[in-house]
Amino acid sequence: MTRRHTYYLIARTLALDLHPERAGEIVKNLPEKETHWQLLVKTGSDNMILPSFFLALQRHHLLKHLPADLQQYLQYVFELNNERNLSVIRQAGEVRDLLKSENITCLFMKGTGNILDGLYAHTGERMVYDLDVLVPEDKMLTAAQLMEGQGYHTQKKFNPRALESTMHYPILLREDHVAGVEIHRMPVQYLYRKSFHSQTIFENAVESKSEKGFLLMNYSHRIIHNFLHAQLMHSGHYSARVSLRDLYDLLLLSRKEDPMEVFASFGHYQGKSIAWLKLMHKVFGLEMPAHLSRNRRGNFFLRRHERVMRMNDWQLKWQLIIIMAIQKYVVLPARVLWNRQARNYVFSRLLDPAWYGRHIKAMGRMIRRKP
Structure with a gap:
């Protein structure tokens, strides 16, 4: 069992609400070896999706197919996250009231x-x-x-x-x-x-x-924000590395409003947004609408994503470092020539003595980080 296998297994489990008839297929593909269960947990943790995975298994009565200690662990993670989110809600209320007072x-x-x-x-x-x-x-x-x-x-x-x-x-x-x-x-x-x-x-x-x-x-703006944040700001489109948490948010939002219509109305980054929608359908095993499948845009991104899913940890680490280096030390300096905000971004840091130390430490942490 590979990281790719566990990634798709978790994704198809999250999509069971749309395709409950696939529960048997999920059970058939569950790991058998302890090391494979550990890999599944690592994949879910890396994608920050374990509580959603646990709830999907629970809703479709599949928890019994997991080892007892793993059931307990997932229950523990979920309860811990629920307790934290209740605190987050209270904190959000405090922030809202404080700002409202002014x-x-x-x-x-x-x-x-x-x-x-x-x-x-x-x-x-x-x-x-x-x-x-x-x-x-x-x-x-x-x-x-x-x-x-x-x-x-x-x-x-x-x-x-x-x-x-x-x-x-x-x-x-x-x-x-x-x-x-x-x-x-x-x-x-x-x-x-x-x-x-x-x-x-x-x-x-x-x-x-x-x-x-x-x-x-509103839902339309949340769909657009999800795309801009995951694919452009966090370089998902360029690295073809995509968090299941972001894709799952898009899946849930797409049940509230048609993302194809949202992106068509938005009118920006059409090729990249089509690629994002195609990936959502592919990863969760959903039938792709005819008008989307006929569109050739995004197909190269899907092939790149598939290639990335087959990379080992060291390859993924160096891919990330190379992409980040190109963006920071090639693309950004070039952008300074024509974009005023880019000039502000770059020169405000170069004129800040404390920035150099922070930047060197951040680069060191990235290079030393274990894959």
């Missing part, structure tokens, strides 16, 4: 927003690292100061020279709270700002359905 409108994005909206089958299903909070562009610093006044702190000092190209304030932490908070002035990096602007998001925002009183992106 008349700052805030909107919750990504996993936290989806949890607040009840997108998942259970509160404990989605794993989140931090709260992504969008505020009006001119309110980011005020909002951050409010948070710091309530005991939050950053591990990295904010560089005011970089404001023009800054997407969010350095992550704010508080020892007695489970999650960090990112105060965003833009929902995406400066490169994608013109096609996905804060003002449009706020104008079309909706109130959460599960936890009342929270402002969220």
